[in-house]
Amino acid sequence: MNVCSVCGKGAMAGQNIRHPHSGAWATRAPRTKRDFKPNLQSVKSAVNGATKRVKVCAKCLKAGKVARAL
Secondary structure, X not given: OOOOOOOOOOOXXXXXXXXXXXXXXXXXXXXXXXXXXXXXXXXXXXXXXXXXXXEEEHHHHHHOOOOEOO
């Protein structure tokens, strides 16, 4: 799954909006669905005394919320 094992950050839905520079804006800017996915990294971490591979977002890695196993 695309979910951070530390903070629980997951994919969010949104829209792509095109902005052509001619015509009425509301009719010329169609919207299509898209996903915003978290920047997940696979990291070896100490979980309950055992070394496991977990998926962690880059923000949690940078903040030092993960105890990395050597």
